[in-house]
Amino acid sequence: MKQKINQSLKHIYTMTMKRFLFFTLILATFVACQKESNLKIKGTILEGKGKKVYLYKLHTDGEEAIDSTKIDGDGAFEFGCDVSYPTFFLVKLSPSNFVTVVGDSLQTVEIDGSYKDLATDYSVKGSEASEEVRVLNLHMMDTQKEIKQLQKEYRNVLNGSKNIQELNRIEKSFQKVMKEQTDFSTKFVKEHPFSMASIIALYQKFDYNNYVVQDLQTMKTAASALAAIYPDSKHVKTLHQNTLRLINKERNVKMHNMLKQYAVNSPDIKLPNVKGKVVNLSSLRGKYVLVHFWASTDQGSRIQNEILKENYQIFHKKGFEIYQVSVDTNKSSWEKAIKQDRLTWINVGDMQGSNQAVVNYNVQMIPTNYLLDPKGNILAKNLIGPEVNKVLSKVLK
Known part of the structure; x- marks a missing residue:
């Protein structure tokens, strides 16, 4: 009899502990969900029923997949996550169809848009930064x-x-x-x-x-x-x-x-050409020289090349030279652009960005150029389009 009572007590204790652990787990899960939901990102995506939507956190060095969910029958979706300061998120339907939002704690960011073109056809509420x-x-x-x-x-x-x-x-x-x-x-x-x-x-x-x-x-x-x-x-x-x-x-x-400014007006540049031979800018003293910084991947530079070619044909025999400095890091791309654009003037670059020349000439954007007189003095900066012809026509009559 005593043994049966002990077994019954043991059974009751075991069941009580299981229930206690179960409710403790439920409570812990509830608390965790509460913590993870101090930011909500939700919304409605038209014609997206049954499709997946993904949430990514945007870091300084890339993006991290956080969550995914299915869009319900009404086109609605919702994510919850924990943040302690404004954080960038990507709400994605595909690698090229997504929106960027900024979410902070105690916020609910609402996105409404279309599944076909969410990136350009959406509105956002609940976050002023996201609207901006x-x-x-x-x-x-x-x-x-x-x-x-x-x-x-x-x-x-x-x-x-x-x-x-x-x-x-x-x-x-x-x-x-x-x-x-x-x-x-x-x-x-x-x-x-x-x-x-x-x-x-x-x-x-x-x-x-x-x-x-x-x-x-x-x-x-x-x-x-x-x-x-x-x-x-x-x-x-x-x-x-x-x-x-x-x-x-x-x-x-x-x-x-x-x-x-207490030495030579224009700093010298010593960089290799396509064949690897170093060509000094100072070796061109006695000519009017356009020092032109460019990149083969930059469309603005490629447009300028055509205009420079026209002026080079007109003024080269009169003492005009172009010393073109590439900020490229890919030699094959550089060589291909020179060939495609049919550039016959001096082209140099170390395929590491030509950083020293860039710093010496305070190049802030590409393309940038300086026109030097025969002594190396800077006559003009950033000549574009017809301005090149206009200045050269005056100095090379």
């Missing part, structure tokens, strides 16, 4: 469309009439579109220095070589403001570090230029 990112990205997309159209026109002229006036018109349009985008993004950062969206604006690029925002003071303002309120954000820390690096670089350039 939307405006920035859509404006940049419009700019890229204009650039692609101009590139198409350029190729058509190049493959057809090769009309130099038409190429000049395209180049002017190209520069105008880029300036308008730069002005727009720079103005945004100046007006929103405390917004995480400003990080998106500061890292926008026209292409691999050229950032949209070139003004260091604008970058400094945003980096300082964001570091003051979001010191733990990795994106903010990286922006701050990059800004300090650029400030130091600017100081070095100013110091170098100050020293150079």
Whole structure:
């Protein structure tokens, strides 16, 4: 009898402990879910029923898959996650069809859009920074469309009439579109220095070589403001570090230029040509020389090449030379561009970005050029389109 009572008590104890552990687990799970849901990202995607939507966290060195879910019958989806400061996320339908949002704790970010083209056809509520990112990205997309159209026109002229006036018109349009985008993004950062969206604006690029925002003071303002309120954000820390690096670089350039003004007006450049032979810029003393920085992957540089060719044919016999410095890092790409564009002047580059020459001449964007007189003095800077012909016509009559 005593044994049966002991067995019954043991059974009751075991069942009680199991129930206790079960409810403890449920409570722990509930607490964890509560913690993981201090940010909600949800919304409705039209015509997306049954399709998958993915959530990625955007880091400074790439993206990390966080979660995925199916869009329900009403087109709705929802994610929950834990953040302690504003964080960048990508809501993706496919690698090329996604939106960028900025989520902070105790926020619910709502996205409404279409499955077919979420990237350009969506609205966002609950996060002012996410709406600002939307405006920035859509404006940049419009700019890229204009650039692609101009590139198409350029190729058509190049493959057809090769009309130099038409190429000049395209180049002017190209520069105008880029300036308008730069002005727009720079103005945004100046007006929103405390917004995480400003990080998106500061890292926008026209292409691999050229950032949209070139003004260091604008970058400094945003980096300082964001570091003051979001010191733990990795994106903010990286922006701050990059800004300090650029400030130091600017100081070095100013110091170098100050020293150079008491020596030769234009610093010498010693770089190898395609065949590996080092060609010194100083070896061209006695001629008018256009020192032209470019990249084979930069469309603006390639457009300039056609215009430079026209002027080279006119003025080369009169004492004009082009010393073209490549900032490329891929030799085959560089050589291919020289061959395709039929460039017959001096082309040099170390295939490591030609960094010393870039620093010495304070090159901030590609293409950039300097016109030197026979003594190496700088006569003009950043001559584009018809300006090259205009200046050379005066000095080489």
